[in-house]
Amino acid sequence: MSVLATIGIACLIAMQIGWLTTATSAESVSNEEKQLATNGVELLSASGATMFTSALIPVDPSLSYELSGEIRSFAPNGDEISGAVTYLGVIDYNEKKERLTSKPGPNRYAAASNFYLASARGWATLSGVIGGEGNENHNQFHPGTRFVRVVALLNYKDETMKSEIRNVRFAPRLEMKTR
Secondary structure, eight states: OHHHHHHHHHHHHHHHTTGGGOOOGGGOOOTTEEEOOSBSOOEEEEESSEEEEOOOEEOOTTSEEEEEEEEEEEOTTOOSSOEEEEEEEEEEEOTTOOBOOBTTBSEEEEEEEEEEEEGGGOOEEEEEEEESBOSSSTTSBOTTOOEEEEEEEESTTOSSOEEEEEEEEEEEOOOOOOO
16 A cells, blocks of 8 residues: 555656656647646636647556546626536556547546536536546546546537636545554
8 A cells, every 4th residue: 555655646746847747759749739737837728619638647547546627718708608518537548658449438538528617607626536447437447548648628619618727637546544
């Protein structure tokens, strides 16, 4: 158990100093996607449908990971009822850094799936836990996952909305047990 706690703490430190969020040329992000840091220090804005992804992050699917972020949306005319559909999750990759896809979906939206965020709400904290391997739900990694990219899809299918995302975090969940 102390080995897992040490690994978790090392991952948290590496994420805070940016080691796990720096992409190399082999891990580059496509032009349609914008880089998403998972250390919670930046604010990103999206006008219209926009996908943000992080650099590749090594994971151990036998552990549970917590994913969270704060998101708000703005309607173009100031309408507080209008909102944006948001997704927050991970894209899974195998040990060869090849993308994994299977049902219930190619991406695992453990923190938010088809979440409607009305402008009047302001900042909303979205969070979820993902761990284990399987194809039963979005809270499991695809079988064979060894790396992930955090993915945020803002303003899904809506070119008129604007959204912002901040304080994105992806970290192993440490489980403390008493003796």
